[in-house]
Amino acid sequence: xxxxxxxxxxxxxxxxxxxxxxxxxxxxxxxxxxxxxxxxxxxxxxxxxxxxxxxxxxxxxxxxxxxxxxxxxxxxxxxxxxxxxxxxxxxxxxxxxxxxxxxxxxxxxxxxxxxxxxxxxxxxxxxxxxxxxxxxxxxxxxxxxxxxxxxxxxxxxxxxxxxxxxxxxxxxxxxxxxxxxxxxxxxxxxxxxxxxxxxxxxxxxxxxxxxxxxxxxxxxxxxxxxxxxxxxxxxxxxxxxxxxxxxxxxxxxxxxxxxxxxxxxxxxxxxxxxxxxxxxxxxxxxxxxxxxxxxxxxxxxxxxxxxxxxxxxxxxxxxxxxxxxxxxxxxxxxxxxxxxxxxxxxxxxxxxxxxxxxxxxxxxxxxxxxxxxxxxxxxxxxxxxxxxxxxxxxxxxxxxxxxxxxxxxxxxxxxxx
Numbered sequence: 001x002x003x004x005x006x007x008x009x010x011x012x013x014x015x016x017x018x019x020x021x022x023x024x025x026x027x028x029x030x031x032x033x034x035x036x037x038x039x040x041x042x043x044x045x046x047x048x049x050x051x052x053x054x055x056x057x058x059x060x061x062x063x064x065x066x067x068x069x070x071x072x073x074x075x076x077x078x079x080x081x082x083x084x085x086x087x088x089x090x091x092x093x094x095x096x097x098x099x100x101x102x103x104x105x106x107x108x109x110x111x112x113x114x115x116x117x118x119x120x121x122x123x124x125x126x127x128x129x130x131x132x133x134x135x136x137x138x139x140x141x142x143x144x145x146x147x148x149x150x151x152x153x154x155x156x157x158x159x160x161x162x163x164x165x166x167x168x169x170x171x172x173x174x175x176x177x178x179x180x181x182x183x184x185x186x187x188x189x190x191x192x193x194x195x196x197x198x199x200x201x202x203x204x205x206x207x208x209x210x211x212x213x214x215x216x217x218x219x220x221x222x223x224x225x226x227x228x229x230x231x232x233x234x235x236x237x238x239x240x241x242x243x244x245x246x247x248x249x250x251x252x253x254x255x256x257x258x259x260x261x262x263x264x265x266x267x268x269x270x271x272x273x274x275x276x277x278x279x280x281x282x283x284x285x286x287x288x289x290x291x292x293x294x295x296x297x298x299x300x301x302x303x304x305x306x307x308x309x310x311x312x313x314x315x316x317x318x319x320x321x322x323x324x325x326x327x328x329x330x331x332x333x334x335x336x337x338x339x340x341x342x343x344x345x346x347x348x349x350x351x352x353x354x355x356x357x358x359x360x361x362x363x364x365x366x367x368x369x370x371x372x373x374x375x376x377x378x379x380x381x382x383x384x385x386x387x388x389x390x391x392x393x394x395x396x397x398x399x400x401x402x403x404x405x406x407x408x409x410x411x412x413x414x415x416x417x
Contacts, residue, residue, distance in 0.1 A: 003031040005050060005060040006235045007043075007140070008148075010067040013130035019044070020134030027231050028054050033239065035232070043138045064131070064145040065234055066247065068169060071147040072098060072122040073176040083112045083401040083410070084383050094122055108249045111402040117174075121147050121245045128252060142248065148230070149176030150244040151237040152199075159194050163201030164230035185210055200233055249403055280358060284349030316393075344370045344414065351388035356381065359409065370414040371399075375407050382410035389414065 008025040022043040028036040028050050037053030050060075076093050080086040090109060091102050098105065106128055110119040135142065152160045152171040161184075162169040168179045170187065172194070179187060188196075188203075188211040198217040208215070248254050344363070352358065352374065359373040376382050382401055389396040394414050401410040 003060060004029050004235070004238065005062045006065060006231065006238070007046065007062065007135075007142075008065045008067070008231050009131055010069070012127055013043075013134040015130070020130070020137050022131065022134040022138075025231055026050065027235050028060070029235055030054075033236065035235075038231070043134050043140065047139055061143050062140060063238060064135075064142045065151075065231070066123070066145060066147050068147055068149050068176055068178040070123060070127060071149075071247075073120070073147050073149050073171075074122070075117045075119045075174045078112075078118050081114050083114065083398045084379070084386070086112050086114065086118065087379055087401070090118060090120070094120060098122060100124065106247070106250070106252065108245050108247045109403075110243055110245050111400070113400045113402075119245060121150070121247055123247060128247070132252065142254065144244075145247040145252075146244050147176070147247070148178075148234055151234045151241060152176070153197060154242070157195055158197060159191060160197045160199060162199040162230055162233060169230065200228065200230065246403070276357075280349075283345055284352075347389065347392050347394060347414075348372055350392070351385050353381075356385075371411060372414075373409060373411045375404070375409055377407045379408055379410075382408060385410070386412065 006027045006029070008027075009022075010025075011023055013020050013022040020043070023040065024043055024046065025038070025040050026046050026049070027038040030036055037050060039049050039053070041049050074094075074097055076090075076097070078086045078089050078093050080089050090112075091105075091107055094105070094107055095102055104125055106123050106125050108121045108123075112118055131145075132142070148169055149171045152162060152169065154160075154171065154173065156173055159170060159172045163181075166181050168181055168184050170177055170179060170184075185207055188207055191211060191213065195214045195216065196211060198215065200218075202217055203211075203215065345361075348358075348370075355377055357375045359375050361373075362371040363369075374382070374385065376385070379401060382398055386396055386398055389412070396412055396414045399411045399413045401408055403409075
């Protein structure tokens, strides 16, 4: 089998009495990027055709490429100060760009960070369901599924045009679409002050007359020294891809597979995992014991303070130090009280579940700031962690959250100790 198998999905799958029919293009390349075979066939015959034209080897990575005729690609501004707020508001912002009902749409997105636009790929759920069911029936499991425009150049002020027969794939900084060649003339006339890069073909004289900006034509030599189709160009871009949006998110997220060639590393990975869990368990136990001791001392200190100042009934364990410093005149500088790293680890360990993992920890004693990056299964799990931290009387927020391989990476910031 090749190193990577690309399957181009341009049409909906059709359910028949005896199975599925899905016509698709496919391209197989080896580890060095050399083409091993290509063709057009029904999905039920893809694996047989690939095996007949390629050499044997490890199991291939399977990448699905979706035509932008089927995907709405956009970049939108979403209101909110926290990643969880942005994530909840995103569907309602996307609804303004489509006439379809939200419950019939699958919205895949890139990194979500407060203050930054959110990139989205929107597709109909029945279309996704048909593709995945037909491919699964043919014995094909996708590792990634991306819109074709995700592999186009993305630069500020640049509009890239990839010619594909009678169609043109267009991508700019904020949007992407597949146009019929006849509509390109109107699109060029609407561009103002932008730079156009032509891939795999030139503009006609009439089309060139409608655009006054800079035109850059990529030669065949720059595309590997030979004329090629759109599928070949997109496949060559795959190894250099940036932060592409994988449509296999949420309910469509697939479990990562292990290639046979990598099985020899699984025992080492297992030992490393056991070692990491042992270290985290020791840290959690120490943090729990320290937390219990700290809670007992806080209770005693609170009782002593109320005995000295019985009229101050609004004091809590969290505000006790500030109240006491204010009465003793020791907090004139307004500095933040210090928090023990072990104490904070105890709070964190108490809310981390076995299904989660700690990716990184950052602690600044001077600022009284503690940051932790957790890998959780779903965005909802990150919100549950945030609520659990707040219930322990700490000020916390999710500074960023994004989909990564194996789950969701969420960064928590704890402050105000």
